[in-house]
Amino acid sequence: MASPEGGTPRGPVPSLSGFLGRHRTDSPPTSAAGAAVLIVAREGAADIEVLLIERTVRSDDPASGQIALPGGHVETIDADLRATALRELQEEVGLTEADLLPPVRYVGSAEARWFRTSVGIFAAALGPSAAHPTRESPREVASVFWLPRSVLSETRRVPRETSGGTVEVDATLHEGHVLWGFSRRVLREFFLGPEPGGASFAPTREDR
Secondary structure, rough: OOOOEEEEEEEOOOOOOOOOHHEOOOOHHHHHEEEEEEEEEEEOOOOEEEEEEEEOOOOOOOOOEEOOEEEEEEEOOOOHHHHHHHHHHHHHHOOOOHHHHEEEEEEEEEOOOOOOEEEEEEEEEEEOOOOOOOOOOOOOEEEEEEEHHHHHHHEEEEEEEEOOOEEEEEEEEEOOEEHHHHHHHHHHHHHHHHOOOOOOOOHHHOOO
16 A cells, blocks of 8 residues: 655645756766766656656666666766766667756765665756657667656555565555665655655665
């Protein structure tokens, strides 16, 4: 059964520009983290929506089949973490920096225990004339969809396989998709704020 969870802001809900405006426009060097992800959001008809991917089921992918933000590991060609996030966005869903409203914001970093690395988190709004995101790399991406911000405030406990075996984790369910772990934690903090009593982007057991 779904239930509301702590972290829902009081008062008027900020616009997308309000969420983005809280964050910096600079970018750390690639040495600051081993990977980067990009929160791409848009103003939907009834709610802010965020772009997510369903990863292709592969035996060599530790996040096989999971719902995730576009992103991936740093490569030597990347000038900084922002470049990593933008390169991965194009490789996975076909969007480029020209499809985003400037500036791309640097949100912070978080530990992704599943990958045993720190991840730089960036965010930007989708431009009005942007290309339609597509499954650019079928080897990595099984599907692409938009998640309404409002569903992040609801939680279900679902069983999931982790490095420690099968455990029940907090998850957000939407149209058959199960969002949990690192990407869910990042999005909840970005849109709802830090969990009461918790450290900003603190790693959790579900991220393993």
